[in-house]
Amino acid sequence: MASTITAVSVGLGLSCSSTRKLTQTRNPSSSRLSFCSIKMAVSVEEEKKKKSFTLEKSEEAFSAAKELMPGGVNSPVRAFKSVGGQPILFDSVKGSHMRDIDGNEYIDYVGSWGPAIIGHADDKVLAALAETMKKGTSFGAPCLLENVLAEMVIKAVPSIEMVRFVNSGTEACMGVLRLARAYTGREKIIKFEGCYHGHADPFLVKAGSGVATLGLPDSPGVPKAATYETLTAPYNDIAAVENLFENNKGDICGIILEPVVGNAGFIPPQPEFISALRRITEENNALLIFDEVMTGFRLSYGGAQEYFGITPDLTTLGKIIGGGLPVGAYGGRREIMEMVAPAGPMYQAGTLSGNPLAMTAGIHTLKRLQEPGSYEYLEKITSELVQGIIDAGKKTGHAICGGNISGMFGFFFTEGPVHNFADAKKSDAAKFARFYQGMLREGVYLAPSQFEAGFTSLAHTAEDIQKTIAAAEKVLRQI
Numbered sequence: 001m002a003s004t005i006t007a008v009s010v011g012l013g014l015s016c017s018s019t020r021k022l023t024q025t026r027n028p029s030s031s032r033l034s035f036c037s038i039k040m041a042v043s044v045e046e047e048k049k050k051k052s053f054t055l056e057k058s059e060e061a062f063s064a065a066k067e068l069m070p071g072g073v074n075s076p077v078r079a080f081k082s083v084g085g086q087p088i089l090f091d092s093v094k095g096s097h098m099r100d101i102d103g104n105e106y107i108d109y110v111g112s113w114g115p116a117i118i119g120h121a122d123d124k125v126l127a128a129l130a131e132t133m134k135k136g137t138s139f140g141a142p143c144l145l146e147n148v149l150a151e152m153v154i155k156a157v158p159s160i161e162m163v164r165f166v167n168s169g170t171e172a173c174m175g176v177l178r179l180a181r182a183y184t185g186r187e188k189i190i191k192f193e194g195c196y197h198g199h200a201d202p203f204l205v206k207a208g209s210g211v212a213t214l215g216l217p218d219s220p221g222v223p224k225a226a227t228y229e230t231l232t233a234p235y236n237d238i239a240a241v242e243n244l245f246e247n248n249k250g251d252i253c254g255i256i257l258e259p260v261v262g263n264a265g266f267i268p269p270q271p272e273f274i275s276a277l278r279r280i281t282e283e284n285n286a287l288l289i290f291d292e293v294m295t296g297f298r299l300s301y302g303g304a305q306e307y308f309g310i311t312p313d314l315t316t317l318g319k320i321i322g323g324g325l326p327v328g329a330y331g332g333r334r335e336i337m338e339m340v341a342p343a344g345p346m347y348q349a350g351t352l353s354g355n356p357l358a359m360t361a362g363i364h365t366l367k368r369l370q371e372p373g374s375y376e377y378l379e380k381i382t383s384e385l386v387q388g389i390i391d392a393g394k395k396t397g398h399a400i401c402g403g404n405i406s407g408m409f410g411f412f413f414t415e416g417p418v419h420n421f422a423d424a425k426k427s428d429a430a431k432f433a434r435f436y437q438g439m440l441r442e443g444v445y446l447a448p449s450q451f452e453a454g455f456t457s458l459a460h461t462a463e464d465i466q467k468t469i470a471a472a473e474k475v476l477r478q479i
Helices: 028-051 056-065 123-133 144-156 169-184 238-247 273-283 303-308 356-369 374-395 429-441 462-478
Strands: 002-009 018-025 090-094 097-100 105-108 162-166 188-192 230-233 252-257 287-291 314-318 328-332 401-405 408-412
Touching: 105 462, 123 356, 144 162, 144 328, 144 356, 162 169, 169 188, 169 252, 169 287, 169 314, 169 328, 230 238, 238 252, 238 273, 252 273, 273 287, 287 303, 303 314, 356 374, 374 401, 374 408, 374 462, 429 462
Parallel strands: 188 230, 188 252, 252 287, 287 314
Antiparallel strands: 002 018, 090 097, 097 105, 162 328, 314 328, 401 408
């Protein structure tokens, strides 16, 4: 009996095809010899890859891309501006691994920025998508799959009694802010420095050093009027929030936050911070909004709100609930959600909202996450990974700190602790850039920014984790 592993790289319009084939014969009398031969072959192959690491095809393709798209990318962080070097163009993904158009393979800790929690290109998800595609890719009308995923989300997330599906996290946050303002009749919103809620005008705000500083546009093209009602405070600073409410009595519709910051690096809340926000919003008849686009179904099946035991009034979701396809959602208490059109007067719509492919991928991803032991496994491998990197950093003489919750993690090149974005900015970004480039050469793909969280998946193996830790120690000794 033989098992065959084949890897193929095909670059669109590029001469970059390569095929590897390894056949293992399972003969009881020669299984030990076969295993040793395979192990040796893999080791030789790995050494060849390390020696021949090149990004020539990525360089060629990215050079062409810069003439076609702004900066050569469709989302800025992909351009490697903060880590330097050559952005990588990928050809395929499977499980916990990625392959670029030059044929290099990487252990992936980006996970498409969070959605790939059960691993890339899961066989059951792909099979379900293939069946759904036979019926069509978009209806522009209601379909039964929307009901199925909505029921799963409502059952899982404590705050959600009704849900509206959209097409991205940005769209979800736009909708939830409009809804909060419509429901309360107030316009001011509090957000936290370092928390990202998409690129809608009201959220592109630079937090000033003063606690009660009004927001200023953080991007050209955003009018001051769009951010005038956005108030900012440092994350984990309860006193700053209380002062904002004191100075804006009766004007604040709510607080929106990432319950665990992922867009300034991995920054968890301090004890009592989220419960204090719940108390403050209730005392001021304002809404508490959790942006769980990143943490939803990742920290636990019920998201950060289940993990911390604090129920907000409204929640945004994305990433995982689409299983890797474009998706977003916002939901909350029925009385609030019934203000959304056509049930109520708050208008929001979307051509591809609730499309059958995203619903299918989301349904089958959540089904996999319901299997016993899923989140325990994520916690186990991720804590081992982070602790291994931190230990390697300290062993090699670097200032480093970090942590994880379930399959979400991060680390900073600073002694720490890191409680907010100001603390995060003390990290040695230049050192991270050197570390990042070294890890690429060792076959490990991390988020190309010091200020982005990392993600593991159910497809990551103990071998992946140990290889990554060993690579980290090797690179840390070199930098």
